[in-house]
Amino acid sequence: MSNLHFKHWPRGQSHHMTLPQTSLSYNVEVAATRFPDKPFIIFYDTPLTFAQFKEQTEHIAGWLEHECGVKAGDRVLLYMQNSPQWVLAYYGILRANAVVVPVNPMNLTDELRHYVEDSQAKVAIVPQDLYANLAPLVGDGPGQGIEKVLVATYSDYVKQASFITPPPFVSAPREPIDDAAVTRWHDMLDARHAPGPVTVGPDDLCVMPYTSGTTGKPKGCMHTHRSVMATLVGGVNWFCTSPEGVHLSVLPLFHVTGMQGGMNCAIYAGATIVILPRWDRDVAAACISHYKITAWQCISTMMVDFLSNPRLGEYDISTLAAVRGGGAAMPDAIVKKLFDLTGLEFVEGYGMSETIAATHINPAHRPKPQCLGIPVYDLDARIIDPGTLAELPQGETGEIVVHGPQIMRGYWRNPDATRDAFIEIDGKAFLRTGDLGRVDEDGYFFMIDRLKRMINASGYKVWPAEVEAMMYRHPSIQEVCVIGSNDARRGETVKALVVLNPAKVGSVTEQEVIDWAHANMAAYKAPRIVEFVSALPKSGTGKILWRQLQTQENERQSATAAEGTR
Known part of the structure; x- marks a missing residue:
């Protein structure tokens, strides 16, 4: 691996990062102890403090253990829009020593069936507006399917008038659901179950986002508390995130970029997140102005839409101090428009579900447009010939392969796919990304094309x-x-x-x-x-x-x- 990028490394930071030897749920305990009365989540003007957040995650964990029999390592399906309940459920599952299986809320019943069957989850946490999609999979045959469902109502966390009107699916009141397998969220909280001790450590499974590929069936990426900690702590360090930060969380939380940048990093740093369940350019601009948002992680299509808003000049977005994202290269014209309007450079990064977000990020002080960035802490990234697997010199195009602490353990119950995803170089297991790239004279990586069909x-x-x-x-x-x-x-x-x-x-x-x-x-x-x-x-x-x-x-x-x- 070349060290060319070290000359552009974030100022004052080590090339190595010492990771905590704890589970993610410990991050909640730390934040609640340090900042008990500080708002962690703001949802349509209703705050949820770090202390309240910790208490409710423990009630969720207690319910999972006492009412559902969830044990360490069990998988629990999380199928919901961005909301306080999504974040609470995620950390409640982790507090129960279980594994989060995040599912895109756009998926329908036939798609959900694969997640249920493959993950072998027996418990799901869903909102009332999506329960009908899951219902056919509840008790789906002897010993199969979902056995217990926790159903949330978004409006339970909108407890005061908001300066923006919530969409109808958020403001909808509780609706009756006649199903013995269902427990309503408010009843779960009222039961005030207490969980047992935390028994998992850094090498236990934590979260299992699903990704597809050439086979057609989504595969579960097995991530441990250590691998998730690698990109969340790395993100906090890279961008110098502080407890004073206010982050706009509008990227989907089920996706690894939103999960890490819009949620996990904030908990670790003690920052506040403003959650939006769906993208709306006017609502986003209003939130930046009203809550004095300092950081926003987005994708290029969001930024294009945001900057093309003819009403943008009506909002004060001057508090924005950092705008970053990935998913697709940001067009030059949009980068310039953002800089002319705000004086901010858009900082792009690169990662995948298999790496639980970023393996490469542009240095904030010296980003390059349409660039993946440079390898992050402790990451060995190389360009190889996809046919011969030989490492290629700087400037030549080949497949990007990566080895580092954020790489998944493998694909859940799929040893063949796991074997195909990795190669050994210099005695180390490298993940084959399936992306073709090159490295420039400064050590920055650029995407050229895809080997994989996507x-x-x-x-x-x-x-x-x-x-x-x-x-x-x-x-x-x-x-x-x-x-x-x-x-x-x-x-x-x-x-x-x-x-x-x-x-x-x-x-x-x-x-x-x-x-x-x-x-x-x-x-x-x-x-x-x-x-x-x-x-x-x-x-x-x-x-x-x-x-x-x-x-x-x-x-x-x-x-x-x-x-x-x-």
């Missing part, structure tokens, strides 16, 4: 094989190939090339397939474009040549763009 739609990773597997359930589809198509707002969007069953030709429309997809899978995965074709190109072994179709799409769009400039 679509980046508004910062969400969409794995075509997973979408294809879902679409094959449509009775009219004989064959399908999913590719990415450029989109001015989302960066990329999902396109499906479909061969219909001969008997169905003429009786189903492309729009009907689009509508079916949106009704059967998360909105960000569902194809926005469907094109009927008579056949799909195949290799000699019968495999669909998706890369050829992707290249044709890219060339078609490039030609269209060139024509439009004439």
